[in-house]
Amino acid sequence: MSSKTKTLRHADPHRDREAAKYENPLPSREMILEVLDREGVPLNEDHLVSLLGIEADERDSFGRRLAAMEREGQVMRNRRGAILVADKAGLVKGRVIGHPDGFGFLKPEDGGDDLFLGPKQMHKALHGDIVLARVTGLDRRGRREGSIVEVLERANAKIVGRLFVEQGVMFIMAEDKRISQDFLVPPDGAKGAKHGQVVVAEIIQQPTPQAEPIARVHEILGNYADPGMEIEIALRKHDLPTEFSAESEKQAAKYGSKVLAKDIKGRKDLRDLPFVTIDGETAKDFDDAVCAVPLIPDPSPKGRRETSAPLAPGRGAGGEGKPKGWRLWVAIADVSHYVRPGDALDRDSRDRGNSVYFPRRVIPMLPEALSNELCSLKPEVDRLTMVCEMEISPSGAVRHYQFYPAVIHSKARLTYTRVAAVLEGKEAEPPIDRALVPSLENLYAVFKMLLGARAKRGAIDFDSVETQMIFDEKGKIERIVRVVRNDAHRLIEECMLAANVCASDFLAQNSQPTLYRIHEGPTPEKLEALRSMLKDFGLSLGGGDEPHAKDYAALLTRIKDQPYAGLLQTVMLRSLRQAVYSPDNVGHFGLAYEGYAHFTSPIRRYPDLVVHRAIKAVLDGGTYDAGDWAALGVHCSETERRADDATRDVESWLKCYFMQDHVGDEFEGTVSGVAGFGLFVTLDELFIDGLVHISDLGNDYYQYDQQRHLLRGERTGVRYQLGARVKVRVVRVDIETTKIDFVLADIAGRRAAAEGDLPHAIPVPVVQKPRDQDKKQSKLNTRATDGAKKKRK
Numbered sequence: 001m002s003s004k005t006k007t008l009r010h011a012d013p014h015r016d017r018e019a020a021k022y023e024n025p026l027p028s029r030e031m032i033l034e035v036l037d038r039e040g041v042p043l044n045e046d047h048l049v050s051l052l053g054i055e056a057d058e059r060d061s062f063g064r065r066l067a068a069m070e071r072e073g074q075v076m077r078n079r080r081g082a083i084l085v086a087d088k089a090g091l092v093k094g095r096v097i098g099h100p101d102g103f104g105f106l107k108p109e110d111g112g113d114d115l116f117l118g119p120k121q122m123h124k125a126l127h128g129d130i131v132l133a134r135v136t137g138l139d140r141r142g143r144r145e146g147s148i149v150e151v152l153e154r155a156n157a158k159i160v161g162r163l164f165v166e167q168g169v170m171f172i173m174a175e176d177k178r179i180s181q182d183f184l185v186p187p188d189g190a191k192g193a194k195h196g197q198v199v200v201a202e203i204i205q206q207p208t209p210q211a212e213p214i215a216r217v218h219e220i221l222g223n224y225a226d227p228g229m230e231i232e233i234a235l236r237k238h239d240l241p242t243e244f245s246a247e248s249e250k251q252a253a254k255y256g257s258k259v260l261a262k263d264i265k266g267r268k269d270l271r272d273l274p275f276v277t278i279d280g281e282t283a284k285d286f287d288d289a290v291c292a293v294p295l296i297p298d299p300s301p302k303g304r305r306e307t308s309a310p311l312a313p314g315r316g317a318g319g320e321g322k323p324k325g326w327r328l329w330v331a332i333a334d335v336s337h338y339v340r341p342g343d344a345l346d347r348d349s350r351d352r353g354n355s356v357y358f359p360r361r362v363i364p365m366l367p368e369a370l371s372n373e374l375c376s377l378k379p380e381v382d383r384l385t386m387v388c389e390m391e392i393s394p395s396g397a398v399r400h401y402q403f404y405p406a407v408i409h410s411k412a413r414l415t416y417t418r419v420a421a422v423l424e425g426k427e428a429e430p431p432i433d434r435a436l437v438p439s440l441e442n443l444y445a446v447f448k449m450l451l452g453a454r455a456k457r458g459a460i461d462f463d464s465v466e467t468q469m470i471f472d473e474k475g476k477i478e479r480i481v482r483v484v485r486n487d488a489h490r491l492i493e494e495c496m497l498a499a500n501v502c503a504s505d506f507l508a509q510n511s512q513p514t515l516y517r518i519h520e521g522p523t524p525e526k527l528e529a530l531r532s533m534l535k536d537f538g539l540s541l542g543g544g545d546e547p548h549a550k551d552y553a554a555l556l557t558r559i560k561d562q563p564y565a566g567l568l569q570t571v572m573l574r575s576l577r578q579a580v581y582s583p584d585n586v587g588h589f590g591l592a593y594e595g596y597a598h599f600t601s602p603i604r605r606y607p608d609l610v611v612h613r614a615i616k617a618v619l620d621g622g623t624y625d626a627g628d629w630a631a632l633g634v635h636c637s638e639t640e641r642r643a644d645d646a647t648r649d650v651e652s653w654l655k656c657y658f659m660q661d662h663v664g665d666e667f668e669g670t671v672s673g674v675a676g677f678g679l680f681v682t683l684d685e686l687f688i689d690g691l692v693h694i695s696d697l698g699n700d701y702y703q704y705d706q707q708r709h710l711l712r713g714e715r716t717g718v719r720y721q722l723g724a725r726v727k728v729r730v731v732r733v734d735i736e737t738t739k740i741d742f743v744l745a746d747i748a749g750r751r752a753a754a755e756g757d758l759p760h761a762i763p764v765p766v767v768q769k770p771r772d773q774d775k776k777q778s779k780l781n782t783r784a785t786d787g788a789k790k791k792r793k
Contacts, residue, residue, distance in 0.1 A: 009053050026062055027052045029069055033085055036075065042082035073109075073132050073152050091132045091149060098127030098178035100737075106133050106146055115146030124148045124209055127178035128155030151206070158202050159183060159215060160236040162224065162736075165195045172201050172215055175237050177737060181207055189216035198224055200236055224735075227475040230653040231358050238646040241352050244367050247344035252367040255338055255374055259382045263337065264407045270387065271409035274439040275331060277377050278414045278492050285355070285364070286377040287601045289331045289410050290495050292442040294323035295391070325399065326392045326446045330499040331385040331408050333375040335602040336612040339366070341626075353639025355604035358650050359469050364604070371603050379413045386612050388499040388599070392446055396453025401502040403615050412436055420486035443491055450494040458550025459592040462573055467687045469654065477658040480686050496600040497591065503599035507614055508585060512623060514614045515607045515633050517596050519579040519588045521547065526575040529707045533571055536708065537564060549592035566670065567723025571709060580637040581607050583629035607636050652738040655688045659733045659740055666745045671724040674711060676704040679720055681728050681742055690740035692728060697744070 009027055012018070018025035027035075035051055036043060043051070045066070054062045066083065069075045073093035076086050086093065092115060094108040104122045106115040116139050125131055130153035133146040161174040163185065170185035175198075183201060193199050201215035221232050235242055244252075275289040339345040349365045356363040364371045377383050385408050391400040411433075418428035422437055423444050432440075454461075466483040500517075507514045522530065524545070531541055539559070543551035552572060559565045576590065581598075588596040599615075602608040610626055617624035626632055673680030678693040694702055697720065700713035709722035720726075728742035 024058065024061070026054070026058060026065055029065070029074065032065075032069070033074065036083065036085050042078050042080075042084040044080075044082050048083060071152055073130070073150075076132065076150070086132060091134055092146065093130070093132055093152070095155075096122075096125045096127055096129045096131055096148075098122065098180060100177040100180060102180045104178075106131065106148075113144055116143045117146055117148065120209075121146070121148050122180065123207055125151050126154070126156050126181065126207060126213070127176065129153065130155070154206055156203060158200055158218065158236070160198065160200050160221070160233055163190065163193045163195065163197055163199050163217065172199065172217075175233050181213055183213045183215035185215060185217065189214075191217040191220065193217050193220045196224065198222060198229060198233060225657070228361070230650045231361055233653075234358070234646040234649045235363070237649065238642050240356060240363060240642065240646055241348070242363060244348050245344055248348045249367055249369075251344050252338075252369040255369070257369075257373055259374075259384055259407065263384055264382070266405070267384070268387070268404050268406040270329065270331070270385075270406045271382065273329065273408070274436060275329070275377075275408045275410045276412045276414050276436060276439065277379070277410055278416060278419050278488055281415050281417065284362075284376065285371045285603045286410075286413065287333050287603045288492070288496065289377045289385070289408060290443060290492065291329045291331075291439065292446045293327050294442065294445075295325040295327060297322070297324055323394070323445075325394055326442070326449070328390045328392055328446050328495065328498065330388045330390070330495055330600065331377070331406065332387070332499070332600050332608075332612075333377055333603055334384040334386050334405060334612070335366070335370070335375050335609050336386070336616060337384050337405075338370060338375065339609060341613065345370075349609065350606055350635075353606050353636050354643055356643040356646060358647055359654065360471060360475065365606065366603060375603055377408070377410050379410045382407055382409055386599075386615065388502050390498060390502060392449055392498075394449060396449035396451070396456075398498060398502060401506070403503070403506060403619065405616070405619075416486060416488040416492075419488035419491075423487050423491075443495070444487070447487070447491040447494050450498060451490070454494065454497075455553075457592045458548060458553045460549050460552045460556065460590045462556070462569055465687065469651070477654050480655075480658075480688070482687070500597055500599050501593055501595065503611055503615065504585070504593070504595035504597035507597065507611070507618065508595055510618045512614050512618050513583055513625075513629050514597060515581045515583060515610055515626075515629065515636065516585045517579060517588060517598050517607070518582045518584070518586050519590050519596075520577045520586060521589045522575045523577065530571060530575040532707045533709070534568070537568065539568075549589055553592075564723060567709075567721070570672070570722060581633040581640075583633055605636075606639075607633075649738070653735065655686075656733055656735045656738050656740060659686075659688060659690075659730060660735065663730050663733055666727060666729045668725070668727055669742075671720060671722055671726060674704070674709045674720065674722050679711065679726075681726055683728075688740065690728070690730065690742040692726075692742045692744060 009015070009031075012028050012031040014028035014030055015025065018028050032048070032052070035048070039051075045063075049059065049062065052062075066075065070077070073086050073091070075083050076091065077083055092106065092108050092112070093110075094106040094115070096104055096117065097107055097114075098104045102119040102122060104117040104125075104127070106117055108114070115133055115135065117133070118139075121133075125148055129151050131148050132150045132152060133148050136145050136147045139145045156179070159172065159174045159176070159179065161172040161183070163170060163172050170187075170190055172183040172185060174181075174183070183203065185201070191199075198221040199217045200219040200221065202218045203213060203215050205211065205214035207213040221236075222229060234240070270291075273291045275291045277286040277289045279286060339349060345366065352363075352365045355365045355371070366375070375383075377385070385406050387404055387406045387408075389402050389404070390398050393399050414432065414436075418430075418432055419440060421428040422432055422440055466485065468481050468483050470478045470481060472478045504514075504516060527541075527545075527547070534540055534555075539555065541547055541551055541555055555572070556569065559568055579588070579590070585595050587594045597611050598605055598608045599611045600608065602612050610624075610632070613626075614624045667683040667685060669681040669683045671679050672682040672689060676694075678691050678697070680689055680691055682689050694711065697711065698713065698716065698718065700715045700718065702711040702713055702720075704711055711720045712718070727745045729745040730740065731743050732741040733739075734741075
């Protein structure tokens with residue numbers, strides 16, 4: 001090895017890292033890329049070996065490192081076998097995002113603009129694959145277009161779908177419509193599955209430009225309409241873990257069902273306080289219990305005393321007995337006592353990231369021996385908790401807080417409905433122990449203080465609609481009802497928010513890394529689109545280029561009683577980004593907090609468990625290290641989205657099944673989305689969405705205005721805008737693609753968007769009934785044969 005190459009290897013900035021990981025360290029990947037970049041031309045492997053001073057006994061290891069860098073898209077070989085940096089070849093590494101219509105997009109790993117992938121390119125890869133692609137130009141819509149050069153990593157080893165047999169040929173159509181390719185099944189690969197059945201299949205040949213993908217049936221799930229099939233499909237489609245490892249189950253069972261005396265040692269004993277849990281009627285995993293007592297003025301020199309007893313009725317109305325604040329305890333299940341870093345339970349719960357709540361079924365993050373039993377804060381039993389004890393001022397500010405491990409003994413398992421009845425002065429059904437009523441009134445007083453502080457802080461409070469599905473004995477929807485959020489819901493929410501903010505502040509003040517729940521403000525592009533929309537209504541959003549949550553809250557207050565409030569609230573909500581987990585504390589825009597972390601649900605969310613460990617580490621005088629905090633944040637954010645996608649799939653399937661009996665029926669609804677291909681309408685009575693395709697809007701050419709969320713007819717001037725009131729008829733329900741199609745009913749003489757829904761400055765022409773409506777309707781009603789692909793924009 002020459003002195004030059006020795007110097008080169010010694011100059012490797014990551015030499016110490018490599019030496020710590022390997023007995024015989026090689027030049028780091030960064031060093032290899034630096035040398036290739038500096039040389040400026042593709043290098044054959046022998047020349048690169050010479051430049052880096054690779055010894056003969058290191059060649060095999062070095063070859064494996066180069067191969068790994070090729071697989072991960074860092075380097076590539078040209079036709080002559082020379083090695084070059086992938087970026088220098090104009091290649092982009094990213095993940096393929098498939099579309100049901102056969103095309104797709106490449107989402108670059110470096111965060112750049114997406115590449116459009118045409119149907120021909122999508123024959124090379126499946127949704128989720130990691131690929132290298134070359135930018136080939138712009139498509140007719142001005143988007144960057146790409147060509148897949150190499151598939152680096154296959155995302156799908158199995159698929160869930162339906163088996164079809166046509167003219168003796170067997171194939172599987174994937175349930176994930178982002179995978180648009182059919183999978184051929186060899187003659188001996190059906191494993192007894194029949195035409196139309198749902199199966200899980202192992203992919204034995206991935207797609208290539210020359211050949212269709214091939215799969216072999218691994219498991220037969222059953223018939224498409226079997227009870228619970230929609231959940232079984234979603235579990236496999238989204239790769240949700242459903243079985244705990246034997247080691248985890250054994251570890252959970254070992255703890256037993258009772259809190260042991262040795263576990264209580266060293267904890268603050270709060271078993272005499274009147275803690276209660278307040279949850280939904282069907283809840284089984286009780287994460288949190290709450291309790292509050294007033295701080296009563298004391299004539300002594302100290303000026304204040306605390307009573308652990310609830311404030312007696314009639315006390316505190318004024319004068320000497322009026323509280324000077326409140327002490328609030330939020331006790332959270334101490335999951336971290338049982339689930340330790342790196343053990344089997346931790347590995348399984350980290351992999352899941354969170355519990356998944358389907359209609360009528362829960363996939364828990366922890367085994368039920370913990371989630372529904374030992375960790376759950378059930379009534380009349382001792383339970384280990386982590387407590388956030390807060391002193392709340394009359395203005396709703398948290399004057400002081402402290403965290404500590406404790407043991408509590410919940411006095412009752414209450415529900416939102418029963419507590420709300422008591423707070424309204426009514427009799428709960430079944431009745432609540434009268435001894436607990438003063439304690440609930442204490443909590444209600446704290447809630448009103450915290451609510452006042454929320455308004456002063458300027459948190460955004462969107463008026464959202466929550467629904468609940470009521471099922472029959474066959475597991476299908478009987479009806480869908482609106483869930484009304486009452487003061488009991490909001491009481492618990494405010495208590496949890498207060499504890500979460502304290503957790504964030506505690507960890508930040510002690511410089512302990514953690515996962516924050518962050519929510520960034522609107523992007524410049526979305527902010528500009530929102531302001532453009534508001535101008536049409538003679539409105540504006542304060543705050544300049546960086547508006548505050550207060551500015552959004554002020555605008556919501558201003559439009560609250562206006563007929564177009566629903567429209568603008570939807571547009572405002574869509575201007576905001578999605579909340580995620582991150583070690584970088586950038587605050588929570590929507591809640592108007594400078595720092596926010598999830599502390600209150602460790603039974604069902606892994607980030608909360610991490611926050612508990614971090615708090616305990618600080619209390620013990622140490623530091624908790626979860627490894628790569630940024631990667632953990634990304635993982636937890638992805639598992640949260642995975643759960644949301646899976647539950648949305650199940651709910652969509654159930655709603656489609658329900659709507660099969662309503663084809664031909666007419667409903668009032670609201671335009672809840674506008675796209676270039678039509679209108680999405682949400683039905684008033686059923687809270688179900690469907691599409692009015694653009695071809696069914698009338699005999700006109702419609703231009704899509706993305707900023708104003710509307711379709712405008714070129715000839716008639718008719719406008720269909722987000723928030724418009726419409727009457728629709730259900731014309732088609734496709735349960736296989738979970739699509740519901742509507743057409744506008746009673747078009748003649750009805751306005752596209754009621755005049756009252758928009759400012760008078762914006763004319764809303766009458767919709768004219770298109771002459772060829774019936775012909776188009778007939779085409780829309782034509783159904784494809786069973787098993788044929790159904791394509792729709």
